[in-house]
Amino acid sequence: MSIEAHRCNVKNCTGLVVFENADFDMKNPDTIKGVYAYDDPTCNVCGKEFLVVPYYVVIDPEVEDDIEIIESACITEWEKQRNSNHVR
Structure with a gap:
């Protein structure tokens, strides 16, 4: 079991968005x-709904x-750089 908690972003809300991520099907999200x-x-306080989405970082x-x-x-920054400097 792996549980994650994130702070709710609703102004003045002190709640947490909590979910278990151990059984996520990483190759086939819903x-x-x-x-x-x-x-x-x-959120466990205000009830606002959130989505846990695939996210990639380098x-x-x-x-x-x-x-x-x-x-x-x-x-577009990369395209401009490539076109002006021939950077790969």
Whole structure:
């Protein structure tokens, strides 16, 4: 069992959005409200609904103490760079 908790983002709400992620089918997420999602938990205080969605990040594996997620950039930034500098 692996339980996750996230703070609710409703102003002045002190609730938590809690869900178990051990049984997620990572290769075949459901479609919930038209979005690929693994679950649809609610805040335990205000009841607001949330979606747990697939998310990809790029990390720097050479950071020794922790995992560093590198900042994402817009694809148009890459296209402009490629067109002006011939960077791969």
